[in-house]
Amino acid sequence: MSLSAHDIELFEQSRARLEAVAYRLLGSASDAEDMVQDTFLRWQATDRERVEQPAAWLTKVLTNLCLNQLTSARARRESYVGMWLPEPLLAGDRMLGPVDTVEQRESVSLAVLTLMERLSANERAVYVLREAFGYPHGEIAEILDLTESNCQQLYRRAKQHVVAGRSRVQVDEATARTIVEEFIAAANSGETRRLVELLTEDAVSVGDGGGKIPARPTPAIGALAVARLLCGAFRATDLRRQVLGGPAALYAEIVNGEPAVVVVVGDRIVGVLALEVTTEGVAAVRAQANPDKLGRVTRHWSASTPAEPVLDRW
Template sequence: MDQRTAAFQRHRSRLFSLAYRMLGSRADAEDVLQDAWLRWNESDTDSLRTPEAWLVTVTTRLALDRLRHAKVEREAYTGHWLPEPLVEPLDEDTPQDLLERADDISVALLRVLETLAPAERAAFVLRQAFDTDYAEIAALLGRNEAACRQLVHRATERVQEVRRQQPVDRGAHRRLLEAFAAAAAAGDLAGLRQLFADDVALVSDGGGRVSAFVHVLRGAQRLAQLYYATFRRAGDAVRYVPVRVNGGPGLARYFDGRLESVQAFDLDADGRIVAVYVQRNPDKLRAAAAALSQAG
């Protein structure tokens, strides 16, 4: 590996983390990194005092440009949009773990970030996830520091509610999902009902490629019956596997050995499920299926 490549690889994890938080898509983040690499490879890097700052600047601007185009495309998206999940075997450390174990890349948070204007999202990510000072943010966004502070303030207000909902005890989160997987696999309707908060909500993303619910499903009894109906329909053909989804415990659901969905869950303070995010879009499951297949 030559010196130029080694320097890029040294910062690659941080650059991917930045691009993914900006875009909510592994594929788009990888495309941004590829473009950043091409520009890095063509630049006069020998004269750079701070290669990391140069790479962060280029990656941010490329991600911003891609995000503006994605915003237009996602306005025409079929059904609910959920981020492309980062999925890993639950007990295996991978390079994606360098996303800081990811309290701030949860599916719930990324959904909120999707509602922000591109500049707001960039300012928030740079400040909150990477502790970038306001002078640097202003230079990156072409705005003054006061305007950038306001962008971060507005974005922070939008995400506070989501952050308050994030579970503190990951061990309890994992144990609850193991109990949920067991109840779903056994068709235990009462057991499923007890694990849901009364006002639980389920959001699914099929992307127009596969079936998904047009509306958000709400209510513990309704969701318990949904998973029970899946058991009655599929029986032993359905299998739930605990995995890590965006840094936290989640489930991969298989039908006849094929990855059908990746599911992320939010818990309340009482340790009950308050939200379920079901990613069914095959385009957004391709990388997850490959990663889990390689892990065996």
């Protein structure tokens, strides 16, 4: 069926919200974009005169498409090379969705997006719709074709799985830059002791290269192990530049609400190290280097005006 200008406008009014829902459900910006496009095709094909509430209809279609995608994505991740991490997004990307409350910011952090991989598809959908977008359980029940009491049970179960064990530090641009500067200075010094002092005792480092960029196949656990790994990476100049394709510049940014080291070669982002900062120190370093997961963040970067690099030749 052909679309009128009004039909297109109705969809576009929901596009940003649909993208944000899909990203939180899937942890992948590229998959989220595909699901929103598939939702548009369903919108185009349906009898729109019979749709009483377009926004609710679009949310229901998108959510169920994402649930199907989650099933196939999990099957693919069983054969994924190395550790899997979500696709990072820079602050200001509309796909992050609402980040006005602590709960909304928490639900889009890389830590929580990673933890949500443990949830069932319905648990994940209920958690995202309720925690990040404030949908009443009655509306969620209609979207998922479940009972309201079942949705409430799924939400409680999901909360138990993803509840934060520590209080994370909320950061602005200035704070993020200070944290990243201290982190880079310690890692680049070659003195593991300096880096250990910034980490929590049980700090963890995880890297995702997707089989395309060398990455440790298992997490490094404990402050000393993490410090040794990172200091070693900073010392391996020749190997690092061979892998990255040349000398890199290191920038301080906010990614998914957390301070991050953004590694740039030429006009490409080749890596993102997100730092999970708690009141006790840096509790986790999540390094995304899989080029398939850096497309959107690079496009957003190219359209911005970044501050001066923390380290202009790495």
